[in-house]
Amino acid sequence: MAQKPTIPKGTRDFIPLEATRRNYIFDTIKRIFTLYGYAPIETPAMENLSTLLGKYGDEGDKLLFKILNSGDFLSGTDPAALSQMGSGSAALKICEKGLRYDLTVPFARFVVQRQNELVFPFKRYQLQPVWRADRPQKGRYREFYQCDVDVIGSDSLLYELELLQIVDDVFNAFGIKVCMYVNHRKVLSGIAEMIGRPDMLTAITIAMDKFDKVGIEAVESEFLERGLESEAVEKLRPILTFTGNTEEKIALIEQHLSETETGMTGVAELKTLFGLFSQVGMTQQITLDLSLARGLSYYTGAIFEVKALDFEMGSICGGGRYDNLTGVFGLPGMSGVGISFGADRIYDVLLGLDKFPSTTNEAPKVLFMNLGKEESTFALSCLKQLRASGIPSELYPDHTKMKKQFDYADKRGIPFVAIIGEEELRQGVVALKNLATGAQQSCSPTDIESILKG
Numbered sequence: 067m068a069q070k071p072t073i074p075k076g077t078r079d080f081i082p083l084e085a086t087r088r089n090y091i092f093d094t095i096k097r098i099f100t101l102y103g104y105a106p107i108e109t110p111a112m113e114n115l116s117t118l119l120g121k122y123g124d125e126g127d128k129l130l131f132k133i134l135n136s137g138d139f140l141s142g143t144d145p146a147a148l149s150q151m152g153s154g155s156a157a158l159k160i161c162e163k164g165l166r167y168d169l170t171v172p173f174a175r176f177v178v179q180r181q182n183e184l185v186f187p188f189k190r191y192q193l194q195p196v197w198r199a200d201r202p203q204k205g206r207y208r209e210f211y212q213c214d215v216d217v218i219g220s221d222s223l224l225y226e227l228e229l230l231q232i233v234d235d236v237f238n239a240f241g242i243k244v245c246m247y248v249n250h251r252k253v254l255s256g257i258a259e260m261i262g263r264p265d266m267l268t269a270i271t272i273a274m275d276k277f278d279k280v281g282i283e284a285v286e287s288e289f290l291e292r293g294l295e296s297e298a299v300e301k302l303r304p305i306l307t308f309t310g311n312t313e314e315k316i317a318l319i320e321q322h323l324s325e326t327e328t329g330m331t332g333v334a335e336l337k338t339l340f341g342l343f344s345q346v347g348m349t350q351q352i353t354l355d356l357s358l359a360r361g362l363s364y365y366t367g368a369i370f371e372v373k374a375l376d377f378e379m380g381s382i383c384g385g386g387r388y389d390n391l392t393g394v395f396g397l398p399g400m401s402g403v404g405i406s407f408g409a410d411r412i413y414d415v416l417l418g419l420d421k422f423p424s425t426t427n428e429a430p431k432v433l434f435m436n437l438g439k440e441e442s443t444f445a446l447s448c449l450k451q452l453r454a455s456g457i458p459s460e461l462y463p464d465h466t467k468m469k470k471q472f473d474y475a476d477k478r479g480i481p482f483v484a485i486i487g488e489e490e491l492r493q494g495v496v497a498l499k500n501l502a503t504g505a506q507q508s509c510s511p512t513d514i515e516s517i518l519k520g
Contacts, residue, residue, distance in 0.1 A: 076200070076208025082428035084413075088211075090422065091240075091409050092193055095213045098235045099191040102228060104215050107190045109172040111197075112163045121171045121364055121394070123268060129198045131208075132161035165197035169214040170364070170404060171391070177218055177402075178395040186219030186400075193409070206380075207410055214385075216404030218392070223335060226368050226387065227342045229405045233372055233383060234350050236407065241421050243375040244382070245351040249358035250336050251365050251386070253319060256329015257305060260322055261298040270294070271359035274306070278357065279380075282307055305356050312340055312354040319356060332367075339368060351375070364388045370405060374415045382411040430458040431518045432482040432498070433475045436465045441486040448484070448496060448511045457518050475501060482518065 073079065080088060096106075112133060119127055166172050169192045177188065193213045200206055215232060217225045230246055237244045254274070258267040273288040285306065289299045308318055316336060323329030336354065343352055360369040367387025374382055385405030392400040416422050432452070434445040445461050452459045462471045475483050485497040490508070498514055499506040509517065 074208065076202035076206075078207065078209075086428040087416070087422050088409065088413060091412055091416070092211075092213065094239050095236055095407055095409075096191065096193065098232055098239065099213075099215050101235075102189075102215075102232055104189045104191040104217075107173075107176065107192055108194060109166070109169070109176055109192070111165060111195070113166050113172055113175065115162060115164045117175050117395075118164050118167060118171060121391070122167055123272070125272065126167060129200055130167055131165040131197045131199050133163040133165065135160055135162055167198055168196050169194060169212050169406065170216065170388070173214070173216055173218075173404075174388075174391040174402070175395055177400065178392050178397045181397060187217050187225075188219055189215075189217045191215045204414075211409040213407040213409050214404055215407075216402055218400055218402035221387075221389070221401040223338055223342065223368075225403050226339055227346065229385065229403060230343065230348070230352065230370065231346065233370075233405060234348050237372070238349050240412070240416060242377075242412075242415055242419065243350065244372050245353060245375055246348075247353060247355035247358050247371045247373070248336070248339065249355055249360075249369050250332035251360075251367060251369055252328050252332030253323065253336065253356070254332075254359060256319075256323040256326040256332060257302070259326040259328065261294075261301045263294060263298055266292065266294060270302075274357050275359040277306060308356065315354045315356055316340070335368060360384060360386055364391050366390060367403070374419075377415045377418045379411055379415055379418075381408070382415060383407045427479055429479040429481075430460045431480070432457070432459045432484050432514070433471070433478075433480045434459070434461040434484045434486065435468060435471050436462040437468075437485070437487055438465055441488075441491055444486055444491055444494075445484070448514065451511055452515060452518070455515050455519070457515065472501075484514065 115130070115132065118130055122129075173190065173192065177184065191214060193211065195209055195211050197209050200208060202208060215229065217228075230248075233244075233246055251271075254271055255264070255267055258264045258270055263270070269292040270289070273285050273292065276288070277285050282303070286299050286303070289302070290296065305319065305322060308315060310318065316333060320330070320333050323333060340352075340354070355371070358369060358371055360371065365386040366389040369386035370384055371381045372383035373379070383405060385403070387401070387403040389401045390398070391402060392398070434442075434449060436442050436445075442461060442465070449459050449461060462474065472483065481501055483499050483501060485499065485506075487497070490497055493508075495508050495510055496514055497506055497508050498517060
């Protein structure tokens with residue numbers, strides 16, 4: 067007996083209804099991206115490992131899916147030497163490519179390669195899958211879609227404002243209540259300087275980024291495990307646990323970071339940003355979160371994270387400012403900022419809150435019953451007219467029992483069936499039946515169009 071096929075953990079198939087709902091998410095997001103002047107691009111699923119490694123920090127590098135070299139991947143290597151290496155070093159000897167971890171680093175590579183073809187500031191959006199060798203769990207997959215929107219070639223804070231306006235519009239369109247959390251990497255750098263450990267910025271931010279998941283005690287324990295002195299941990303506690311409003315938080319951090327130039331630069335930008343948010347008005351909640359760190363090491367300025375308020379889920383959107391990303395590819399001085407929408411998590415939130423429109427149904431609007439050759443020929447002419455008007459419709463393929471055809475329509479969720487029998491064929495009309503109400507009426511092909519559109 068053949069073994070039942072499976073798919074890798076952390077990946078999924080999508081039935082037609084699920085795929086249609088996902089397309090609703092993609093189409094809504096693309097529509098709003100386009101309204102703000104962003105243009106689409108695409109990049110390959112795989113990149114050279116040299117492009118990916120070192121851009122996400124040590125923890126991110128561990129989650130890269132590496133691809134074995136084509137052909138004899140052991141060619142030119144010493145198997146004995148490989149066995150003595152660590153797994154990471156050995157992988158680099160037999161793998162030159164990897165699946166992309168996100169869309170931002172490939173975007174930076176794209177900009178550097180095609181800089182002479184682009185107009186700056188360059189505004190792009192990209193909706194494609196990414197892969198991470200993570201432990202699968204609720205809302206976390208190994209293959210998932212990101213919907214990224216970025217602008218590169220300007221350090222204007224107006225783009226941070228624009229991106230959060232996009233976030234506001236997207237989740238208003240979905241009918242999801244969210245909170246947009248904002249912080250600044252320069253503030254985090256200032257905090258590290260303030261406690262006397264600028265050398266531990268990465269370790270501090272990795273631990274801080276877990277604050278909302280594990281709480282203050284677990285974060286402080288991790289600080290100590292990573293080598294932070296207890297005195298430094300004491301200095302961090304009031305910053306992490308402060309619960310005032312945004313103005314009070316800015317005043318607090320300004321007081322603590324008054325002696326650090328980097329930190330005060332971050333504070334000044336946060337003041338400007340929240341002033342802009344106030345000027346334009348935001349429908350969704352927006353707040354300063356001093357524990358927000360965004361673990362990716364390429365962020366250098368404002369950072370963002372978005373969470374649903376009425377559904378238990380991790381971050382469904384996040385991003386920030388990156389000043390140096392293209393510099394590692396040989397194009398320094400090209401500042402950028404972007405946000406990524408997690409389509410898969412947004413799907414789970416929409417489903418959990420029953421927010422998908424009833425129109426996100428993959429089924430046709432009407433099924434024409436197959437009652438014979440002449441009847442089907444007439445049905446085909448009706449179908450052509452309906453499809454030309456943008457009404458999804460189909461003809462049952464076989465001349466079989468009507469019960470079977472009705473069952474097919476019911477299981478597909480098709481709301482109407484069109485019946486053409488001998489009498490309808492003689493009169494040139496169609497009997498249109500609403501399966502939800504049971505009501506049936508005789509009408510011309512043109513009338514069918516009006517009814518189904520109505």
